[in-house]
Amino acid sequence: MTQAASSEAEAVAAALAGRQPGYSALMGLHREAVFRLARGHLGSEADALDVTQETFVAAFLALRRYDPARPFRAWLLRIALNKCHDWARRRAVRRFFAFAVPIEEAAGIADEGLDPEQALASRGEVARIHAAIAALPDALKEPLLLCGVEGLSQEEAAAVLGITRKAVETRIYRARQKLSHLVEG
Numbered sequence: 001m002t003q004a005a006s007s008e009a010e011a012v013a014a015a016l017a018g019r020q021p022g023y024s025a026l027m028g029l030h031r032e033a034v035f036r037l038a039r040g041h042l043g044s045e046a047d048a049l050d051v052t053q054e055t056f057v058a059a060f061l062a063l064r065r066y067d068p069a070r071p072f073r074a075w076l077l078r079i080a081l082n083k084c085h086d087w088a089r090r091r092a093v094r095r096f097f098a099f100a101v102p103i104e105e106a107a108g109i110a111d112e113g114l115d116p117e118q119a120l121a122s123r124g125e126v127a128r129i130h131a132a133i134a135a136l137p138d139a140l141k142e143p144l145l146l147c148g149v150e151g152l153s154q155e156e157a158a159a160v161l162g163i164t165r166k167a168v169e170t171r172i173y174r175a176r177q178k179l180s181h182l183v184e185g
Contacts, residue, residue, distance in 0.1 A: 136178060144172050
C-alpha cells in the first residue's frame with residue numbers, strides 16, 4: 001500500500017470514528033478533484049462550488065456505506081457525478097430565481113479585475129471551452145472529465161461509471177471529436 005493510500009485509509013478511519021481531522025484530510029485530498037469534475041460537468045464555477053459542498057456533505061453522511069476495498073476517490077467522484085446530475089435537473093428553477101435580484105442592488109457591483117479588454121478575451125475563451133464541454137452529452141462528458149481532467153485511468157473511469165474500459169476509450173474519442181467541432185464551429 002502506498003503512503004498516499006495508507007494516509008487516505010487512516011483519514012477514512014478517523015472520519016468514521018467522528019474525528020474532525022479525518023474529514024479535513026479527506027477534503028484536502030479530494031476537494032480540487034471534485035471541484036474540477038463539477039466545473040467541467042456544469043460549466044460554471046459558482047455551481048461547481050455548490051456541488052462540491054453538496055458532494056462532501058453527502059459523502060460524509062454516507063461514509064458508513066463506503067467499501068474500503070474500493071478506492072475512496074472513485075466512490076467520491078461517483079457521488080459528485082450524481083450531484084451534478086441532480087443539479088442539472090434543478091437548473092431551470094434556479095435560473096428563474098437568479099433574475100429576481102433588484103436592479104438597484106446589481107448596479108453597485110463593480111469588477112476590479114484585469115484590463116477589461118484582456119479579461120474579456122480571456123474569460124470569453126475559457127467560457128467557450130467550458131460551455132463546449134458542458135454541452136457534451138453526459139455519456140461523453142463524464143469519461144472525458146474523469147480521464148482527461150482528473151487523470152483517472154480508463155479502467156478507473158470505467159469502474160466509476162459502471163461501463164467497460166473499451167466503452168470509456170470510445171466515448172473519450174467521440175467526446176474529443178465533438179469538442180473539436182463545437183470549439184471550431
